[in-house]
Amino acid sequence: MAGSIRGSARPRRERSGPASVAGRVLRTPSGALGAALLALLTAAAFGASWTPPYDPAAQDLSATARPPSLAPVRGQLHLLGTDQLGRDLLSRLLVGLRVSLVVALAVVPLSVLLGLAIGMLTGYHGGWVDLALMRVVDAQLAIPTLLLMIAVVAVLGSGLLQIVLVLVVAGWPTYARVVRATVLALREREFVAAARALGATDGRILARHVLRNVVPTLLVLATLQLPVVIVLEAALSFLGLGIQPPTPSLGQMLGHSQEMVWRAWWLPTIPGVAITLLVLAFNLVGDRLRDVLDPRLRGVGGI
């Protein structure tokens, strides 16, 4: 009770420009922690990964499964150790982080655009287009995500481009549904009717009035979907169906470490910690962003 009274006494900002949103995300400890983690991991992925200490694919069979160590062995320093083929784990980790982020940052905007287009079309147009496309959404959401992705991989094959495609195919229905629901609600509002009475075309109404009202919701959903996409890509690569060698990825590193858990604990632990931190960072920022932009979405998100 006391908390809510204090909360309502605080001055409220009605306007929410990008700067103030960022400020309000960073103001809480969890938001700040998430943002700091994210900055660190992004810097590692897009900065340090271009000059890794070693070639991440270079094998050295005279130095296999070395534990993490600060002491150089025969002039070679492997800070995070090496895997069963003698590849430097730090280098693989940095490049793997980049692959995870690139996939997520390609997949989420593409899914959002596709979902936005289809959601707007069906919500605004209605009729048989709506009926048909929403049944497709229903059907697709009925197939368990990983099984759907596995089936698509079985047809298309695996690789970076295919993985992005698979994840976009699996991802768009969520956005389409949310956009459609928002459009349906907005369509009946007075300001849309007013705009139409003033002679605005459908395209103009969608672009100026509907889009603006959908964007905050989409932004929150997209931020919460980023970690989901990262985990799905890692899961596919873990199963050997995602990113293929020689390109390293975090999931693939974990998958390859399975046979080594008996004698090299650091092989699964290093990429595991990296994925967890990455997902945690996005979850912290996403949760906070949701509280700031669209509190109604509480409970949405997750796989």
Added chain:
Amino acid sequence: MTYYAIRRIALSAVAMLGVVTIVFVLLHASGDPVTLLVSQDATQQDIDQIRQAYGLDQPLSVQYARFVARVVRGDLGFSYRQGLPVGELIVERLRATCELAVAGLAVAVLLGVPLGMLAAARRGSAVDTAAMAAALLGTSVPSFWLGLLLIIVFGVQLGWLPVSGYGGLDHLLMPAFVLGGFYAAQISRLTRTSLLEVLAQDFVRTARAKGLAGQAVLLKHVLRNAALPVLTVVGLDFGRMLGGAVVVETIFAWPGMGRLAVQAVLGRDFPVVQGAAIMGAAVFVAVNLLIDLLYGWVDPRLRAATPGA
């Protein structure tokens, strides 16, 4: 109720038709579906035979109608790797997957609900913060790493539990925990939110005002009202676990449907992959239908809900 039930059943049937259509489109997305249905070392004669048997030389509309008809009859094709009908292979594995999903659900509910209740009852305290931090960590740790971590600790270091395979309760413990952990975290967050929403309502204040002790209010009035959203998600989660146990089954060599599908992709055995996707969706749709019908029966308000919702 009858109208509601018929509507729900029809929607489920339409969704399944959609699923079969998606799989059909997928089969043809590769160009020539025959290449997916025969093994790589098949002779031209084999290929022609399959083409004929499956009617792949017919127009697409005929192929589609036949495909749907075959699935409806329960004929999911033939695995050329294992030399068995796909339906038989999957049904055989479905039992193991069901066991795992039930155990995972038990973990999710038994961990998640008490944790969420504790956090809500001690809102704003250190207990609340700790519980929600644990939940956040739980949703952030990917299952494939958690699985390997448990294997290292309990299998390799301590040697308490078997690290793979199918068998007694000791084999089930780690996979169930890994599968249920993520959902436990989600359920605890939802339980907390749901409880807090109910706690803020007038009737709770009235119950307090008439002198009921805090415990009694929580147990008698609040829990009952907060249960519905939690139960809805628990039902959905169960459907997801049935179809989504792919990773856990692979880590622990659990002989379920997901592992079958992964091995089938790696072995280029497309009929099995296709069958697993259809079966996975069928189970998911069936579980959801059951939940919807159950709710319609329990809560009359839902029956009158707006169509299209």
